[in-house]
Amino acid sequence: MFPLAVLVPLAPALAFIVIGLGGERLKRLESGGWIAVAAAFVALAVSLLVAWAELATPGHFSDSSYTWLSIRTTAAPFPSGLSLVMGVLVDPISALMLIVVNVVGAMVMLYSIGYMHHDKGLPRYYAELSLFLTAMNGLVLSDNLLEFFLFWELVGVCSYFLIGFYYERPSAASAAKEAFLVTRVGDVLFLLGIFIYFATFATSGGGAGWAASGFKFASGSVPFLPPHASTPLLTVAGLMMLAGAAGKSAQFPLDVWLPDAMEGPTTVSALIHAATMVAAGVYLLVVVSVFIGFTPDDQLAIVAVGGFTTFWAATMAVVQTDIKRVVAFSTVSQLGYMVLAVGAGFSMVGLYHLFTHAFFKALLFLAAGSVIHAVGTQDLLKMGGLKKQMPVTRWAFIIGGLSLAGFPLFSGFFSKDDILGSVVTAAQSHPMYWPFVALAFAGTFLTGYYIFRAYFLAFEGDQPRDSSLPHAHEGPWVMQLPLIVLSGLALLAGYLIFSPAFDSLFIQIPGTALHLPPTYGTFDLELSALSVALGLSGIGVAYALWGNGRVFTWAADSPVQPLRTLLLQRYYVKHGVDWLGRRVIYTGARAADFVERFIIDGTIHGFERSFAALSDRMRRVQTGVVSDYAAYVVAGVVGLLVLLMYLAPWIVAALGGS
Amino acid sequence: MILDEVAFASLAAIAVVTALAALLVRELVHTILWIAVFFVTLSGIYFLLAAPFLGVLQLGVYAGAVTILLLFGVMVTRKRIFSREAATGIGPAALVLASVLGILVVVSASGVPTQEVPIRGYDVTVLSTTLFNDDGAWLLLLGLTMLGALAGAIYLVREGRE
Amino acid sequence: MTSLPPVDFLALSGALLAIGIFGILTRRNFILLLISVEIAINAAILNFVVFGAYAGTPAGVSGQAAAIVLIGLAATEVAVGLAIVLALNRARGSINVAEATQLKL
Numbered sequence: 001m002f003p004l005a006v007l008v009p010l011a012p013a014l015a016f017i018v019i020g021l022g023g024e025r026l027k028r029l030e031s032g033g034w035i036a037v038a039a040a041f042v043a044l045a046v047s048l049l050v051a052w053a054e055l056a057t058p059g060h061f062s063d064s065s066y067t068w069l070s071i072r073t074t075a076a077p078f079p080s081g082l083s084l085v086m087g088v089l090v091d092p093i094s095a096l097m098l099i100v101v102n103v104v105g106a107m108v109m110l111y112s113i114g115y116m117h118h119d120k121g122l123p124r125y126y127a128e129l130s131l132f133l134t135a136m137n138g139l140v141l142s143d144n145l146l147e148f149f150l151f152w153e154l155v156g157v158c159s160y161f162l163i164g165f166y167y168e169r170p171s172a173a174s175a176a177k178e179a180f181l182v183t184r185v186g187d188v189l190f191l192l193g194i195f196i197y198f199a200t201f202a203t204s205g206g207g208a209g210w211a212a213s214g215f216k217f218a219s220g221s222v223p224f225l226p227p228h229a230s231t232p233l234l235t236v237a238g239l240m241m242l243a244g245a246a247g248k249s250a251q252f253p254l255d256v257w258l259p260d261a262m263e264g265p266t267t268v269s270a271l272i273h274a275a276t277m278v279a280a281g282v283y284l285l286v287v288v289s290v291f292i293g294f295t296p297d298d299q300l301a302i303v304a305v306g307g308f309t310t311f312w313a314a315t316m317a318v319v320q321t322d323i324k325r326v327v328a329f330s331t332v333s334q335l336g337y338m339v340l341a342v343g344a345g346f347s348m349v350g351l352y353h354l355f356t357h358a359f360f361k362a363l364l365f366l367a368a369g370s371v372i373h374a375v376g377t378q379d380l381l382k383m384g385g386l387k388k389q390m391p392v393t394r395w396a397f398i399i400g401g402l403s404l405a406g407f408p409l410f411s412g413f414f415s416k417d418d419i420l421g422s423v424v425t426a427a428q429s430h431p432m433y434w435p436f437v438a439l440a441f442a443g444t445f446l447t448g449y450y451i452f453r454a455y456f457l458a459f460e461g462d463q464p465r466d467s468s469l470p471h472a473h474e475g476p477w478v479m480q481l482p483l484i485v486l487s488g489l490a491l492l493a494g495y496l497i498f499s500p501a502f503d504s505l506f507i508q509i510p511g512t513a514l515h516l517p518p519t520y521g522t523f524d525l526e527l528s529a530l531s532v533a534l535g536l537s538g539i540g541v542a543y544a545l546w547g548n549g550r551v552f553t554w555a556a557d558s559p560v561q562p563l564r565t566l567l568l569q570r571y572y573v574k575h576g577v578d579w580l581g582r583r584v585i586y587t588g589a590r591a592a593d594f595v596e597r598f599i600i601d602g603t604i605h606g607f608e609r610s611f612a613a614l615s616d617r618m619r620r621v622q623t624g625v626v627s628d629y630a631a632y633v634v635a636g637v638v639g640l641l642v643l644l645m646y647l648a649p650w651i652v653a654a655l656g657g658s
Numbered sequence: 659m660i661l662d663e664v665a666f667a668s669l670a671a672i673a674v675v676t677a678l679a680a681l682l683v684r685e686l687v688h689t690i691l692w693i694a695v696f697f698v699t700l701s702g703i704y705f706l707l708a709a710p711f712l713g714v715l716q717l718g719v720y721a722g723a724v725t726i727l728l729l730f731g732v733m734v735t736r737k738r739i740f741s742r743e744a745a746t747g748i749g750p751a752a753l754v755l756a757s758v759l760g761i762l763v764v765v766s767a768s769g770v771p772t773q774e775v776p777i778r779g780y781d782v783t784v785l786s787t788t789l790f791n792d793d794g795a796w797l798l799l800l801g802l803t804m805l806g807a808l809a810g811a812i813y814l815v816r817e818g819r820e
Numbered sequence: 821m822t823s824l825p826p827v828d829f830l831a832l833s834g835a836l837l838a839i840g841i842f843g844i845l846t847r848r849n850f851i852l853l854l855i856s857v858e859i860a861i862n863a864a865i866l867n868f869v870v871f872g873a874y875a876g877t878p879a880g881v882s883g884q885a886a887a888i889v890l891i892g893l894a895a896t897e898v899a900v901g902l903a904i905v906l907a908l909n910r911a912r913g914s915i916n917v918a919e920a921t922q923l924k925l
Contacts, residue, residue, distance in 0.1 A: 709887070
């Protein structure tokens, strides 16, 4: 039976093929842009339908799969055979993700029509963006880790293409390579983790389900941990999952690529590096925690990484002068919150924040894009006074910013408070979490500060600081509509928490032992007040320093300057990696090259030469003089005679004959 | 009988000496002479072995035709033949090799059982009957070979050949 | 007629064979080569005759029959060999075997 959900990745795939093959001839359709938009909206419609059906019936999930490789065997380690599947799994989690991916995808696609109108290479852009949508939807709908990995890689490839869209710029090409390589590190470890899970679960005697389908997330009434599974191995596997998620979601130490990925068009940043691809890492962690489970050691590691990254990225965001970079670091920081929540055991809370964050972060990026489109620069220090000229964008940015800062009643407020409340609850039984919880709270203050610093610098004041900037005005309706829609969602998405659909995320699915997490932590008024106060004070400090067109700079000899430099240089992480590469890895490479060239190749060449010399020597037997040949014949005959007369009896006796 | 032994000993000695001499003398014509004597000696040995017909045949074919053939060959290719061409470099080795071969052959051959009876001669009729009846095929083949050799030799030495 | 042990004759035949082979391997003059071959062939024919003689009737007569055929064959071979000598002489002007070295790599 053909599940309806397959249409969701399929529509953009068709768009990809059509635009990819014939985009240049579709000038009237914005070089295929409208086709991409249509496909994205089709995907959106279908995914809304599917998600509605899914979330409306609590405790329901549907899984249909197609076996593409089946090996019948009874040999260990697969006593019931091995089969690999490609499938579509629609459960509350993937339904939520479908909404996220396709709403933001459709909005960004529409927005691109206006934003990218003056760029070259549009067919390539729309084709790659459509392919990305396909891959992301496929990832969300996968029902086993192998398929998940397939789409994961595809998403990474599309990210590479799109970051490097302006490939003639060396910085863009380099950023694309960096993104791909850094996530690669995570991906390799992720794959190792998959292998460990496969080896662990496929060999279990605990039911034909796991053994037969290897990677599947859920397969009926199967205890998720086979009795003989070893915890150290599972811990390692969990760490591998964390590594993969850290790569894709730009958590420390694999976060270096995300700020540089801003080389791509702003729409790409909005879709991929704010709402969807980077969310895939968090989605992975959620899925693994639900269907497989993390060991306590893993959880500590995840909490540590998430909490640390939250603070780490926020500190770097406060000094950025590029409007996109501010939002980029903000993304890393917010992803840290989600990872933190999942690590603490509250994966649904993390998922919820993912949901709200997608909308307001995409909103912020698109608003920034609107600004960039209008004034032609990304440098905050040159902007100013845009509130008069671009009201829609201004309010969009404000709404996004308030959501981000966790201002009461905006969507970010609900989700971020949930996270903070949950991790505090968790920390009470896991005291090791406290430092990271503290970092998360500190991050809240910084969040409010940096995003409103950006707002004030761009919009407040009377006129631009750089008078050579063109007169700004709002973009076309295709750009404003998404801003409005996303603003609405940034305001309202938070209220999902009160709808019955939300509860379906927490229902134990009967008949399975799906490891669903507990409900979100209790709503603690004091903690809420604390986090709101932190956010507001951050905004207040920002107003004090940057409001009304002020520009605050430290004195050149201030003791803060080294700290500022440290932050601007992003803690010299990249310098460290470069050093590592140059000193350690390059030296190793040179040693290996030496071994290859002189020892291994040398041996082979030595063989070559000895054989050539031997053959040269042997050539001289052929003198051409017949007498010599006759001599050889006679020698042969003599040898044969000796053999037959004297040696043969020996040999026969030795072999036991007669 | 002693006569036999003396005869054999002398004939054998002469055969070996003439064969060696044929190979080692300087002048090619002298070689031909030596080889003629060799053939005659062999014929004598055949007589000793109660094969008179064969002995006569040896005289006629070898000491007669083959020797003349060789002499003609020597005469026609006379240009630089008075000097004995230098031997190839493997003289001593060849000697050893050849000797070893000879010894081996003899040793192996002497293992063949033979009747310890004195040799008796045959009637020529017996010989011819055997030759033409039992071994007639060989004879036919010999004839064909000779025919082919004749054609080949004529072809090889025809005029107009570069 | 004779009561000599066959090994005497075989020794002679072996010695002649050795001489013939020695000649084949060492002599450079083509005609000398032919002569050496003749010596060797004669040794072989002698062998046939010896065994024929010592085999007793009626089998022994095959030895002589074989010898007759072989003598004819050897003579044929000398004839062809001389034809080759003549051709070689015409082609190169010498009958030095060591100069006819075109059969090499």
